Amino acid sequence: MKFTRRLSLALLGGMSLVPSATLAQQDYPDRAITLVVPYGAGGTTDISARQIASMAEELLGQPIVVENQPGASGTNAMRAVAGADPDGYTLIATTSSPSFVTPALRDVGYDTLEDLVPILNYSGPYHGVVVQVDSPYESLDALIAGGKSDGVTYGTAGAMGGAHLAFAAVATQTGARLQHVPFDGAAKATAAVLGGHVDAALVPAYRDLVRDGQLRLLGVLDGSNDPDFPDVPTLKEAGLSAEFPSIVGIMAPAGTDPVIIQKLEATFTEVASSDEFKSFMTDLSQPVRIMPGAELAKTIEENLVAYREIAKDLGN
Amino acid sequence: MLVDAFFELLNLWVLVAALAGIASGIIIGAIPGLGPTMAIALLIPVTFSMEPIPAIILLLGVYQGAIFGGSISAVLLNVPGTPSSAATAIDGFAMARRGEGGRALRIALYASVAGNIFSCLVLMALAQPLARFALDFGPAEMAMLMLFALLVIVLFGGGSKLDALLMVLVGACAGIVGLDPISGTPRFTFGSFAFDNGFQLIPVLIGLFAMSEVLLQAFDRADEVSDAEMPPLKRSVVSLVELWRMRVTLLLSSVIGTFVGILPGIGSTVPAFMSYNLARARSSEAGQFGQGAPEGVAAPEAANNAVTGGALVPTLALGIPGDAVTAVILGAFMLHGLAPGPFLFRDHGLEVYAIFEALLLSSIPTVILGLLFFRVAIHVTRVQPRHLLPAITILAIFGAFSVNNSLFDVWVMLGAGVLGFLFRSSGFPLPPLLIGLILGAPFEQSLRQALLTSGGGFDIFVGSPITIGLVALIAVSLALSLVLGLRKART
Known part of the structure; x- marks a missing residue:
């Protein structure tokens, strides 16, 4: 009696050990x-x-x-x-x-x-480089030129985020004075550029505000064009070697x-x-x-x- | 338009959605730690299969209900269910101790409804111009506004100004821990990843107010324990005349709540305390405040509910949410095909006005559900504290954990509880600490943002009509407090 129970347990144990790896794959997911x-x-x-x-x-x-x-x-x-x-x-x-x-x-x-x-x-x-619609900057080149002559402030969703780092690289390459102003989330950076408190903002979710004529989209930080705005260049297309995919x-x-x-x-x-x-x-x-x-x-x-x-x- | 929109509401599902939203909002708000943000986020998938209008009404009902629900536990247990009801607890709990809990709850309910209606009317009439106005508040303006709010809390809170100032500083110091808002590097984290996120508001709030209450009652049980000293429940009718006498307080508080709500990032706790202090400063019976003054319940409740309508202004008109709750609501609008932003009112005017009208009309079910809920809830005051305290402790731990699913927050809550217990038993006021924690970090961030945009020049703080106005307000309140202090010293 005792022997058989032990034997069957051992058998069961052995059986469950050997094929468990393949079983796990076949049964996945079982919970x-x-x-x-x-x-x-x-x-x-x-x-x-x-x-x-x-x-x-x-x-x-x-x-x-x-x-x-x-x-x-x-x-x-x-x-x-x-x-x-x-x-x-x-x-x-x-x-x-x-x-x-x-x-x-x-x-x-x-x-x-x-x-x-x-x-x-x-x-x-997609993260875009946006400015107020009556901003003097009509293109990325103009923004960089403005940064070289007068200095430009730009807002992002937060310190040391991808957008900030991409533009920090742009500043290093071009020598433009691009002053970063970090906000607590992209929404507040968007509000700041709409209110004219910063010259530009690097934010997502700009589509309707651009279409409504409140913001102007100068470029996108991504590696590819935003399908909603196919004519707006990426940073690389504008001759800047930085991106935030x-x-x-x-x-x-x-x-x-x-x-x-x-x-x-x-x-x-x-x-x-x-x-x-x-x-x-x-x-x-x-x-x-x-x-x-x-x-x-x-x-x-x-x-x-x-x-x-x-x-x-x-x-x- | 308004009539067409009203016809959209003649639908059984709209009524069901409003009732379900408000009822669940009240319950969620009353439980410490469970706020409207999480409730709405978790209900969004439930609304997928619903029509847009009832779906949004359900979610906004939760928002409104939760802000009001927080006051129920604040009044009856001295445990604010949401941060914004911490101000309500001061006089609400004092009234409940006298056996007037029912009356305090009714005043809170009617004041909440008044605040809701006011802010909703503002939202309907002025959403777009006000949203443009909110954009004029840049970092410099926000910094001055927050400085003014901190001053109001310190100067007009009653009690010792030095105590209040110390508590504000303790709160602000707690807000320093975490990632530096400008450089993005960790500070005061002792190399621990857990501290990177800083001290979160909800665990600190639960610790300071709920856990410290448990500790206070556990260690200082003299007057709480025996049955004989349980106050009998008094009649809880609130007459219209009584509300009419509070009309100025209700109106001013609603204006403060709506205005602060429109601006991003301050939330509903600060306007509640500002309104409380303003009501106290205006009152001829300022001494009654803190001892159970009905206006001390009405003022913060009108203000924190008025925030809801205000906060929806930039969210809907620009697609720019001011805080976590409105960000979640923004997502819900989008998923139901009503993308907030400049085109919302043009493309979906009918739906939006139907939703606004429902928000106004939801005052009726709010009052009915609120009164029904009170009949049950009021009996909590007759449960002996020693039976209640274990339940509060469990809810506190559960609530602190649920914010981020993080055990670290539970330790923060317990630490804040011990600290709150020590401060309270040595007579320091906790509300300034809470305000310091809420405003400290954003004040620092706005200040530094403003200085970044101005290239380090302090002239930016008097560089626009709004900042000049705010600086003038700051000067006036400092002078006023000085004059009042001198007059008091002479008599």
Whole structure:
């Protein structure tokens, strides 16, 4: 009696040990997945992540629970996910700032490329260089020229953000006096340029204010043109070698099984390319920009290097 | 337009949405730590399948309900459910201790409704011109306005000015911890990542007010414990005449709330305290304030509810939200195809006016639901503190954790609780500390932003009509306080 019980237990134990690795891949997911959002509930990153999660859970057959862990520009949540079990049940929907901007400036307790695996990129708002509509600056060149002669102030969403660093690089290259004025969020920087308290602002969500004739869009900080304003140049097209590519993507802790990563990449790509998701994002005034995980990793790597250089110039 | 918009509201779902929104808002507001921001964010997905108008009415009902709901726990337990109801607790709880909790709640309710109606009318009539006016407030103007607000808190708070000043400074110092707003580098974080985010308002608030109340009652139980000293519940009718006598207080508080609401980044706590201090300074019975003066309940409640309409002005007319709640509301409008911004009123005028009218009309269900809710809630005052305190402690821990899902915030809450207990038992006032924490960091940021734009010149602080006006106000209030102080010393 005793013998058989022990034997069967041993057998069971052995059986469960050997094929567990392959089973985990085939059965994945067999329980709820947590998708961490490094910002507060209700922001655009959170709303779009909740939408992509609710659409993906239908394909995966398991619920995806969105968990907000705001604070410290998203680095708290990134650090938590980087240290989570790499079993495919903890993912993060993250953005440029905690991926390659803040890590280039100081120790944040994780290395984006070593501790996390990018799965895909699905969005990323375009940041524009905007001025008041009656501003004397008609183009990026004019703004830089103004910076050389009189000095120009520009507002951004916060100190040491991607937009600030991109323009700091522009200032170094051109020798223009571009004085940064950090605000507490892009909305307040937009208000400041509308009210004429700063000469320019580097902000997203400018479309309606530009179309209404309150703001003038001089250029975009991204690597590609904003489809809403195809004629407005990127910084590079205007002859400045700086950019702030905006990403919104999903990552998993490093060491997650490649089979699981592939399954997630396929699922999220399918969802993000659907018309339903596109029309949802249009309502939210956010673009859909799909990029495979490998390409996202490359973007992050390039920018980490570029931003480290800029940060060094700034004396950080 | 207004009539067409009204017809949009003749829909059962609109009524259901308004009732559900307000009721859940009141309950969420009454629980410390759960604020309107989180409630609205979590309800947005629920509204996906709804029509735009009822969906937005539901969410705005939560916003209005939560600001009012915070006053229920403030009055009955001396535990403000939201930061903005901390001012209401001062006289509201004093009234409740006399057995007049029901009356205090009714005054809070009617004042809230008055503030709502006022700010909503302003929103309907003047959204676009006021939004342009708000843009004239740049960093220099904001810095002077916040300096004025801090002065009002210190000079006209009653009690010792030195105590109030010290507490403001303690709060401002707590606000320094975290990332430097201009250079973006960590400061006073002791190398710990947890401190990068600074001390968050909600955990500090819960600690200072809720946890310290628990500690006070636990250590100083003399007059609280026995049944015999439970005050009997008094009649709680508030007559129209009584409200009419407060008309000037209600109007001034509503104006302050609406005006501050329109400006980005100050929130609803500061105008509540400013209105309280103004009402106290104007009152012929200033000595009653703090001892349970009905106007001390009405003033902050009218102001903090009036903020809701004001805050929607730049959010809807420009697409520029002033704080976290309105940022979430902005997202909700967008998802329902009503993108806020310069085109909102042109493209979706009908829906927007229908929503505004619903906000006005929602005063009726707010009063009905509020009165129903009081009948139950008032009995909390008859529960013995020793039965209530464990529940408050659990809610405090839960509330502090839920803000950022962070255990660090729980420790901040407990630390603030001990500090609050020490300050209160040695007679220091807590409200100036709260205001210092709220305004300290933004004041520093605005000051430094202004100096960055002016190239270091201080002339920017007297460089526009608005800043000159504010500097004059600051000078007048300093002079007034000096004169009052001298006159008091002579008599």
